[in-house]
Amino acid sequence: MSQPTESNFDPSTSSLLKIGSLDPGVTYVERTAVRAILQNPLNKRLAIIHVKKGNYYKLPGGGIEPNEDHSIAVAREILEETGCMISMDIGTCLATCEEYRNDLHQISYCYVTKMIEDTGRPELTELEASEGLSHRWVSVNEAMEVMQDSVPTSELGKFIKERDLFFVEKFADIF
Template sequence: MPKQKTIGIRQPETQYVDRYAVRIVALSTSGDIAVIYAEQGNYYKLPGGGIEVDEDHHSAAQREVEEETGATVSLRGTGCIATTEEFRDDLHQISYCYIADVLDISGNPSLTEEERIDGLSHRWMPVNKALETMNLAEPTSELGRYIQTRDIYLLAEAKKALDNENGQKLALM
């Protein structure tokens, strides 16, 4: 069972809209991961987004990484490594985090109009640098603060899984 973090507080009088999403730690062959920067709001996040109707988690994860970075990925394993449950305004969102191997980075992002307005761009950096960068950001919006809390938690859990994976590989050598 993956670890879960709850962000925000369920308000009993609020009628929430449920949303399910994926977040991806997309690991390149050089060991860098994709990180998305939102200029509007001044925060960093993992690639990811909503799971569409009749779409499975793996397809959503592959689609989101390709849309936001242009990269194609292959998810590792079948299970997510961690989840978050958010209560923000009238939104109840559950995000599932996966680790993926980058197969090709030669594509171009295909951002939505809203993502272009938000000034989304992506960068590749080592996991530790990504965690440091996310932690040092000072989001200028409530949304940015929620995303910062969510994605720092998910990336930290992914780092633990990757460190454990690397430790097991070393033990087998």
């Protein structure tokens, strides 16, 4: 499993959420992922992504490629899902989430980023496009409200709702 470098993760400053539990009878696929609080510095709004198939909201982010640095993965995922180029403080991981779901063991690291340019051209994968991903800019309070009020129609959506709402709430507590 990919691990963050010393330059971008300090476990003493990161909150941890655990979802699900280890089942000794399951062989898990290990996955490491990044999530981002993407903030527009001009109006302090955050980007949230609606996933039509599954009816849930999430933060920009996704899996880390083998040997990929977290900062590169965050920038890549944000560009793909929102069309935004970013800057980030690579010294701070806001929070982490360890998940056990089905046969997946995933650790997600959440970072705070700032939009520096919106190209207006997300580069969704075929799967993301088929699931109806779209993003919008909302206040922190609206992000928490919309995420909390959503009623996911899939188990995956329920996991993502819990994880990403935790990240937004941590951001709201600190910033």
